[in-house]
Amino acid sequence: MMDAERKADSRQAGVSAAAIAALSAILPRRCLLAAAEERRPYECDGLTAFRQLPDLVLLPETEAQLIAVLKLCHQLKLPVVARGAGTGLSGGATPVAAGVVLSLAKFMTILEIDPLARTARVQPGVRNLAISEAAAPYGLYYAPDPSSQIACTIGGNIAENAGGVHCLKYGLTVHNVIGLRVATMAGEVLEIGGAALDAPGYDLLALLIGSEGMLGVVLEATVKLTPKPLLARVLMASFAEVAQAGRAVAAIIGAGIIPAGLEMMDRAATAAVEAFVHAGYDLEAETILLAESDGTPEEVGDEIEAMRKVLEDSGASEVRVSRDEAERLKFWAGRKAAFPAVGRITPDYICMDGTIPRKHIAAMLTRIQEFSREFGLRCANVFHAGDGNLHPLIMFDASQPGELERATAFGTRILELSVEMGGTITGEHGVGIEKVQQMCAQFSATELELFRGIKSAFDPFALLNPGKVVPTPRRCSEYRLTGSAK
Amino acid sequence: MSDCLGEWCERIREAVARGHQLAIVGGASKDFYGRPWSEACSARLSTLAHSGIVDYEPSELSLTARAGTPLAEIEAALASQGQMLAFEPPHFAGGATLGGAIAAGLSGPRRAAAGAARDFVLGAKIIDGRGQPLAFGGRVMKNVAGYDVSRLLAGSLGTLGLITEVSLKVLPLPAASLSLRLAASQGRALELMNDWAGRALPITASAWEDAGEGGALTLRLAGSRAAVRAAQRELGGETLELEQAGAYWRHLRDQRAPFFDAAPTLWRLSLDSTTPPLDLPGTTLIEWGGALRWLRADADHKTMHAAMMAIGKGAHATLFCASLEARAAGVFQPLGSPLLALHRELKRRFDPAGVLNPGRMYAEF
Ligand SMILES: Cc1cc2nc3c(=O)[nH]c(=O)nc-3n(C[C@H](O)[C@H](O)[C@H](O)COP(=O)(O)OP(=O)(O)OC[C@H]3O[C@@H](n4cnc5c(N)ncnc54)[C@H](O)[C@@H]3O)c2cc1C
Numbered sequence: 001m002m003d004a005e006r007k008a009d010s011r012q013a014g015v016s017a018a019a020i021a022a023l024s025a026i027l028p029r030r031c032l033l034a035a036a037e038e039r040r041p042y043e044c045d046g047l048t049a050f051r052q053l054p055d056l057v058l059l060p061e062t063e064a065q066l067i068a069v070l071k072l073c074h075q076l077k078l079p080v081v082a083r084g085a086g087t088g089l090s091g092g093a094t095p096v097a098a099g100v101v102l103s104l105a106k107f108m109t110i111l112e113i114d115p116l117a118r119t120a121r122v123q124p125g126v127r128n129l130a131i132s133e134a135a136a137p138y139g140l141y142y143a144p145d146p147s148s149q150i151a152c153t154i155g156g157n158i159a160e161n162a163g164g165v166h167c168l169k170y171g172l173t174v175h176n177v178i179g180l181r182v183a184t185m186a187g188e189v190l191e192i193g194g195a196a197l198d199a200p201g202y203d204l205l206a207l208l209i210g211s212e213g214m215l216g217v218v219l220e221a222t223v224k225l226t227p228k229p230l231l232a233r234v235l236m237a238s239f240a241e242v243a244q245a246g247r248a249v250a251a252i253i254g255a256g257i258i259p260a261g262l263e264m265m266d267r268a269a270t271a272a273v274e275a276f277v278h279a280g281y282d283l284e285a286e287t288i289l290l291a292e293s294d295g296t297p298e299e300v301g302d303e304i305e306a307m308r309k310v311l312e313d314s315g316a317s318e319v320r321v322s323r324d325e326a327e328r329l330k331f332w333a334g335r336k337a338a339f340p341a342v343g344r345i346t347p348d349y350i351c352m353d354g355t356i357p358r359k360h361i362a363a364m365l366t367r368i369q370e371f372s373r374e375f376g377l378r379c380a381n382v383f384h385a386g387d388g389n390l391h392p393l394i395m396f397d398a399s400q401p402g403e404l405e406r407a408t409a410f411g412t413r414i415l416e417l418s419v420e421m422g423g424t425i426t427g428e429h430g431v432g433i434e435k436v437q438q439m440c441a442q443f444s445a446t447e448l449e450l451f452r453g454i455k456s457a458f459d460p461f462a463l464l465n466p467g468k469v470v471p472t473p474r475r476c477s478e479y480r481l482t483g484s485a486k
Numbered sequence: 487m488s489d490c491l492g493e494w495c496e497r498i499r500e501a502v503a504r505g506h507q508l509a510i511v512g513g514a515s516k517d518f519y520g521r522p523w524s525e526a527c528s529a530r531l532s533t534l535a536h537s538g539i540v541d542y543e544p545s546e547l548s549l550t551a552r553a554g555t556p557l558a559e560i561e562a563a564l565a566s567q568g569q570m571l572a573f574e575p576p577h578f579a580g581g582a583t584l585g586g587a588i589a590a591g592l593s594g595p596r597r598a599a600a601g602a603a604r605d606f607v608l609g610a611k612i613i614d615g616r617g618q619p620l621a622f623g624g625r626v627m628k629n630v631a632g633y634d635v636s637r638l639l640a641g642s643l644g645t646l647g648l649i650t651e652v653s654l655k656v657l658p659l660p661a662a663s664l665s666l667r668l669a670a671s672q673g674r675a676l677e678l679m680n681d682w683a684g685r686a687l688p689i690t691a692s693a694w695e696d697a698g699e700g701g702a703l704t705l706r707l708a709g710s711r712a713a714v715r716a717a718q719r720e721l722g723g724e725t726l727e728l729e730q731a732g733a734y735w736r737h738l739r740d741q742r743a744p745f746f747d748a749a750p751t752l753w754r755l756s757l758d759s760t761t762p763p764l765d766l767p768g769t770t771l772i773e774w775g776g777a778l779r780w781l782r783a784d785a786d787h788k789t790m791h792a793a794m795m796a797i798g799k800g801a802h803a804t805l806f807c808a809s810l811e812a813r814a815a816g817v818f819q820p821l822g823s824p825l826l827a828l829h830r831e832l833k834r835r836f837d838p839a840g841v842l843n844p845g846r847m848y849a850e851f
Pocket of ligand 1: 045088093104124146147155159162163164165213
């Protein structure tokens with residue numbers, strides 16, 4: 001695979017005038033952003049620490065245009081980075097030098113809602129929440145609910161295998177997408193799955209979902225819709241010690257309960273959130289847990305009581321139950337606003353995404369506190385506790401020399417510890433450019449070689465989102481010299 | 487145990503060197519499924535020696551076991567802790583192993599409600615077609631580091647790698663469960679099942695069969711006591727005896743129900759659950775709320791595949807049970823040319839010399 005590296009090195013600097021002319025023949029003027037000030041908004045995604053101004057931004061309006069663009073870029077060997085809403089947190093949509101950004105922003109149509117079959121067929125630029133809104137009149141919704149759901153697109157969700165606060169019970173994107181129409185880098189269209197529950201051949205949906213825009217461009221998705229529960233209520237429990245909260249999480253699951261949501265926030269996170277959205281959180285508590293139950297009124301009643309007992313037995317100092325839908329939404333609004341709330345109290349932050357076995361949650365939080373002192377940086381913790389998925393938000397000030405480097409080193413320590421604890425460097429945000437290096441900690445050289453093989457089966461010239469996710473052998477040997485590679 | 491793995495790596499490397507092909511077998515419960523191994527597949531590689539649960543922590547909702555572990559052993563360990571494999575994998579004649587269950591990727595009656603085998607795969611260890619041991623995924627609930635190779639293995643019929651170990655997500659057993667039977671024609675049953683699935687009802691399995699005059703729809707309700715009781719009142723019908731109900735779903739899962747006895751040829755049709763009754767010859771049994779239809783008929787490949795193409799939306803037909811000759815002619819719905827090319831490319835990345843179960847899925851790879 002040294003080939004791919006050499007190819008990347010030999011790419012000419014900048015998109016040539018001839019290429020621009022050829023693209024202009026495919027796309028109307030309004031679909032092609034060439035002026036620097038028009039391209040600026042595309043220079044990064046949610047991982048703002050990394051920026052690269054793209055040479056050109058393309059916003060095709062029809063599938064035919066999009067496929068023609070891909071074919072041309074393939075022929076010209078021009079790198080392409082697909083982009084949804086740009087809310088990704090790992091740099092998956094960060095442009096690459098001398099390449100084009102292919103925005104799916106114009107593909108915003110919900111093509112079909114089939115209430116009887118409980119499916120929706122949508123274009124890739126449709127926002128996550130828009131699907132649930134369109135399904136609401138039928139008593140249905142799209143279950144995966146990332147906190148960014150007002151903005152992020154289904155195409156981006158598919159690329160990242162996005163999760164949300166209700167994924168323990170209702171699954172991730174991979175469990176809720178049943179069909180895809182995908183264009184390869186060569187502009188060939190693949191139809192995978194559809195409205196059936198499985199497809200002949202290899203499970204390409206599993207391979208494409210979570211592939212971070214490196215294997216194909218999603219043109220259309222068929223997603224499963226879930227009936228809305230009759231009732232949902234949420235418990236909020238306060239704990240004086242992190243370890244108690246960690247044990248409570250294991251105890252709930254151990255009691256045979258799969259809550260509709262099970263989230264944890266530490267004091268730094270609740271303080272930031274409370275000042276921002278006034279969710280009514282207990283600011284005295286070291287940690288709070290949110291545990292949701294949904295179903296029929298009888299089911300919810302039984303489950304809430306069962307969870308309350310487990311939480312109290314685990315040492316909760318206070319347990320509150322949402323009295324009505326407005327209060328339930330208020331409790332969740334705080335959790336869902338955690339990232340922007342932290343964003344208000346620090347010039348910059350990076351969000352980690354390690355996932356660990358639940359039993360290590362308390363140990364991990366203790367270590368994060370130690371790292372925080374060691375690196376001299378504040379950290380707020382928000383967890384998808386039910387899934388063991390951590391989101392430490394490391395706060396720093398990029399204008400202070402050395403702080404970005406310290407924040408990155410802090411994050412790396414958390415990710416390496418996640419792998420050591422038997423977990424992974426990323427649960428739902430993806431590797432992107434941010435965690436390429438840490439892939440060498442999680443995978444052996446032969447495993448990474450297979451990833452490169454899979455990439456080349458779809459995209460032999462490595463033109464689609466190059467340089468993301470899978471490190472080159474050279475990067476890994478450098479990483480290995482510094483220590484923790486597998 | 488590691489001896490076993492070392493030996494298998496060696497056997498695969500040797501097969502590559504000598505141009506041999508290997509037939510991977512677990513409990514042999516699904517030898518009937520898929521295309522038959524080619525004549526050139528001279529040697530069988532049995533996974534039975536690599537057996538045992540490696541790690542099981544009920545509060546982590548995950549279980550890791552070696553490929554040769556009998557499903558029955560895993561299910562017993564889970565049941566002792568009040569948990570289960572929610573995709574209800576078929577055992578067929580018995581002896582089914584974990585490796586075989588994942589390689590075949592088949593799911594039982596709970597599929598429409600809980601998800602398929604692939605939905606519960608968290609991680610896997612394999613030996614690829616170069617004889618290299620590799621590990622993907624893990625034991626945690628969420629993992630998006632790299633491509634999701636472990637889920638890709640589900641249903642790959644051993645053509646991508648020899649699966650040596652699998653980690654699965656497991657779920658608590660429902661607190662209560664009961665089964666109902668209602669009289670309904672096929673068309674009416676399809677309407678009812680789709681309508682119910684759109685409401686928050688605790689239906690975890692459904693089956694419609696032609697029962698002489700009109701047909702019978704059997705439903706399994708499972709979940710909290712309160713929810714099951716409420717649904718029982720709402721849906722009506724006759725409640726089955728507990729034991730009778732258990733046997734009914736087990737026999738359906740393993741295809742030991744009377745429907746599966748008769749004619750030798752059995753087609754499996756997977757399609758949009760709302761598809762109306764099919765105008766095809768033969769007798770039908772419907773599962774998964776309408777999304778899975780078994781057809782006992784001597785229909786030929788061309789007719790069945792054309793019928794699925796006409797339905798569209800990803801409908802596809804599998805020749806599930808048939809004579810060796812018929813299966814050799816093709817089992818799965820043919821892939822379109824770009825998809826077939828992609829499958830071959832992928833196979834080449836995992837198994838460049840084509841030593842692992844070649845032709846078991848499609849003749850072309
Ligand atoms: C405040 C905040 C909260 C968040 N909360 C969550 C959360 O709870 N859970 C979670 O999982 N994530 C969360 N995220 C991360 C992010 O929102 C998700 O990763 C989301 O799926 C990205 O969608 P997007 O449309 O913004 O994609 P982008 O950021 O534009 O792109 C992400 C990746 O998808 C690729 N891509 C985009 N469209 C396509 C397409 N049509 N075809 C192929 N590839 C494509 C891109 O190339 C890129 O690699 C959060 C982000 C923020 C800023």
